[in-house]
Amino acid sequence: MVNVIELRGVSKCYGKLQxxxxxxxxxxxxDIVGFLGPNGAGKTTTMSMMLGxxxxxxxxxxxxxxxxxxxxxxxxxxxxxxxxxxPGSLRVDxxxxxxxxxxxxxxxxxxxxERAGLVEKRHALVSxxxxxxxxxxxxxxxxxxxxxxxxxxxPTAGMDVEARLHFWEQVRGFTALGKTILFSxxxxxxxxxxATRIIVIDKGRIIAEGTPHEIKGLTADxxxxxxxxxxxxxxxxxxxxxTAQVQNGELQVATTRPEDFLRRVFSEGWEVNDLRVKxxxxxxxxxxxxxxxxx
Amino acid sequence: xxxxxxxxxxxxxxxxxxxPTAVRSGRWLPMLGQQIRTEFMKLWRIPAFSASVLLFxxxxxxLFAVPxxxxxxxxxxxxxxxLLASFCAYGLLGVAFFSxxxxxxxxxxxxxxxxxxxxxxxxxxxITAKIVMALMxxxxxxxxxxxxxxxxGHVRMATYxxxxxxxxxxxxxxxxxxVGFALGYWAGPNSxxxxxxxxxxxxxxxxxxxxxxxSLPAIVQRIAPYLPPYHYAQLVRRAVxxxxxxxxxxxxxxxxxxxxxxxxxxxxxxxxQDKQYG
Numbered sequence: 127m128v129n130v131i132e133l134r135g136v137s138k139c140y141g142k143l144q145x146x147x148x149x150x151x152x153x154x155x156x157d158i159v160g161f162l163g164p165n166g167a168g169k170t171t172t173m174s175m176m177l178g179x180x181x182x183x184x185x186x187x188x189x190x191x192x193x194x195x196x197x198x199x200x201x202x203x204x205x206x207x208x209x210x211x212x213p214g215s216l217r218v219d220x221x222x223x224x225x226x227x228x229x230x231x232x233x234x235x236x237x238x239x240e241r242a243g244l245v246e247k248r249h250a251l252v253s254x255x256x257x258x259x260x261x262x263x264x265x266x267x268x269x270x271x272x273x274x275x276x277x278x279x280x281p282t283a284g285m286d287v288e289a290r291l292h293f294w295e296q297v298r299g300f301t302a303l304g305k306t307i308l309f310s311x312x313x314x315x316x317x318x319x320x321a322t323r324i325i326v327i328d329k330g331r332i333i334a335e336g337t338p339h340e341i342k343g344l345t346a347d348x349x350x351x352x353x354x355x356x357x358x359x360x361x362x363x364x365x366x367x368x369t370a371q372v373q374n375g376e377l378q379v380a381t382t383r384p385e386d387f388l389r390r391v392f393s394e395g396w397e398v399n400d401l402r403v404k405x406x407x408x409x410x411x412x413x414x415x416x417x418x419x420x421x
Numbered sequence: 422x423x424x425x426x427x428x429x430x431x432x433x434x435x436x437x438x439x440x441p442t443a444v445r446s447g448r449w450l451p452m453l454g455q456q457i458r459t460e461f462m463k464l465w466r467i468p469a470f471s472a473s474v475l476l477f478x479x480x481x482x483x484l485f486a487v488p489x490x491x492x493x494x495x496x497x498x499x500x501x502x503x504l505l506a507s508f509c510a511y512g513l514l515g516v517a518f519f520s521x522x523x524x525x526x527x528x529x530x531x532x533x534x535x536x537x538x539x540x541x542x543x544x545x546x547x548i549t550a551k552i553v554m555a556l557m558x559x560x561x562x563x564x565x566x567x568x569x570x571x572x573x574g575h576v577r578m579a580t581y582x583x584x585x586x587x588x589x590x591x592x593x594x595x596x597x598x599x600v601g602f603a604l605g606y607w608a609g610p611n612s613x614x615x616x617x618x619x620x621x622x623x624x625x626x627x628x629x630x631x632x633x634x635x636s637l638p639a640i641v642q643r644i645a646p647y648l649p650p651y652h653y654a655q656l657v658r659r660a661v662x663x664x665x666x667x668x669x670x671x672x673x674x675x676x677x678x679x680x681x682x683x684x685x686x687x688x689x690x691x692x693x694q695d696k697q698y699g
Contacts, residue, residue, distance in 0.1 A: 177539050180698060201541040210536045211531040211532035212536070213533060215464075216459065216462060216466075220462065227454075227456075228540045231437070231445060271540075303440055
C-alpha cells in the first residue's frame with residue numbers, strides 16, 4: 127500500500143534559520159492527523175512543503191507516490207489555508223464553478239453549498255461575507271475536487287461555536303469515505319474529538335506522535351479531586367504522586383496510580399467528599415510536552 | 422479532451438476514494454472558459470478599473486477629438502481617422518498597463534495565488550486567461566469608440582480600413598501587456614497603480630497619442646521616436662492611411678518591446694516564485 131503522504135528527511139532552512147529539522151512521516155489512507163504545535167513551531171512550513179508550495183532544503187515529499195507539485199497529486203488534494211484572500215468582487219457560486227472546473231472529479235454545486243452551510247449565500251459577493259462565512263467558502267472550495275486528501279490549516283479560526291460543530295460534522299462525514307485528513311488547530315478539544323493520530327511539532331522537530339490516548343498517556347497523570355481534611359503537604363510525600371495542591375477548597379492530586387492513592391486515603395481514615403477522578407485533557411498533556419522541550 | 426491521466430497502477434498511486442455523488446469534470450475548454458470569465462468579472466466589477474480604463478479614453482475622445490474630426494490635416498488626410506487611431510491606441514495602452522499590471526501586483530503574494538497554485542490549474546491556462554481578459558477589455562473599448570467616431574465624429578472609411586484598424590490596435594495590445602506583466606512583477610502591490618498612472622499619461626502625451634506630433638514641443642518631437650507607444654500609434658495610423666512611416670521599423674520596435682519586457686516579466690516571475698514558494 128502506497129502512503130498517502132510520505133516525507134523522507136525533509137528539512138527547511140530560511141537563510142540561516144532552521145525552520146524544520148530533517149523529518150520522516152508516513153500517513154496512510156483513512157488517517158485523520160491532527161497537527162499540533164505552538165506558533166512558529168514549523169507547522170505551516172511543513173504543511174507548505176507537503177503541498178508543494180515550498181521547496182524542502184533537503185529530502186523528498188510524495189503524495190500518493192507523486193511529487194506534490196504534479197498535476198496528478200494536485201488533482202486529488204483539497205486545501206484550506208489561513209488567509210486565502212479570495213477576490214471580493216466574485217460571487218460564491220462563481221468561485222465554486224471555477225474550482226469545480228479545475229478538477230477531474232467534482233461534487234455537485236448544491237452539495238458543496240450544503241456541506242459548507244452557504245446555501246442562502248450562494249449569490250453573495252465574497253466581500254459581503256463575514257469572517258466565518260469566508261472560512262466556510264474556503265471549505266467548499268477545498269471540497270470542490272472531491273479530494274482524497276484534505277489539508278486544513280486552522281480551519282475553524284474565526285468560526286462561532288455552532289459553525290465549528292457543523293464544520294467538524296461535515297469533515298467527519300467525509301472521512302467515512304476512506305479519505306485522509308491532515309489538520310492543524312489551536313482548539314485541542316477538536317483534535318481530541320476527531321484525530322486518529324496526533325503529531326506534535328515544536329521548534330522544527332516532531333516531539334511526540336501517536337493516538338490521542340497515547341499522547342495523553344505520555345504525561346501518564348490522572349487527576350484526583352476531592353474535599354478532605356488531608357493536608358496537601360502530606361500527600362506530596364506519597365509514592366506515585368507528582369503534585370498535590372489545594373484549589374477552591376478542593377485537594378487536587380496528579381498521580382500515575384490513582385487507585386493506590388485512594389486506597390491509602392481510605393485506610394488512613396481521612397474524610398472524603400465530592401470525589402472525582404479525571405483523565406488529563408489533551409491541553410494539559412500538550413502544554414507539559416512543549417514546556418519540557420522549552421526548558 | 423482532458424489532461425487527467427488514468428492511474429498507472431495501484432502500486433504507484435492508490436485508488437481514488439470518490440464520493441458517490443462525484444461527477445467528471447476538469448476538461449480544459451470549460452476550465453479555460455471559467456478562468457477567463459473569472460479574470461474578466463474580477464476587474465469588470467471594480468469601477469475604479471472598468472470605468473477609468475473604458476470611460477476615460479471615451480471622454481477624452483469626445484472632448485478633444487470629436488470637435489475636430491471633420492477637419493483635414495496638412496497632409497490632406499482626415500483628422501477624424503487620425504484622431505480615432507490615436508485615441509484608440511491611447512485607450513488600449515491603458516488596458517494593457519492596468520489590466521495586467523495592477524491585477525498581477527495585487528494578487529502576487531496574496532493567499533489567493535497560493536490557493537490557485539495548489540489546484541491542478543495549469544499555468545498555461547492561467548496566463549492565457551489573463552491575456553484573453555485584456556483582449557476582451559480592448560475589444561469592449563473599441564466597441565465604444567468605433568460607433569462614437571462613426572456617428573458623433575462622422576468618421577468615414579472603407580470597411581477593410583475599419584478591419585485593419587481593429588486588427589492593428591488589438592494585436593498591439595500584446596507587446597504592451599508584457600510591459601504590464603513586468604510592472605506587475607516588479608512593482609509592489611500598492612505601488613503598481615501609482616506607477617502605472619505616473620508613466621501612462623506622460624508617455625501617452627510624449628508619444629503623440631493625444632495630438633499630432635507636429636504640434637508638440639520640439640524636445641518632445643525628438644524624444645517620441647524612442648518611445649514604443651509612438652511606434653504603436655504610427656503603425657495604427659498607417660493602417661488607415663493617415664501616416665506613411667516605415668512599417669518595418671515600427672514593427673521592430675514593438676517586437677523589441679515585447680521581447681525586452683517579456684524577459685523582464687519572466688525574470689520578475691522567477692524572482693517572485695523563489696520568494697513565495699522557494
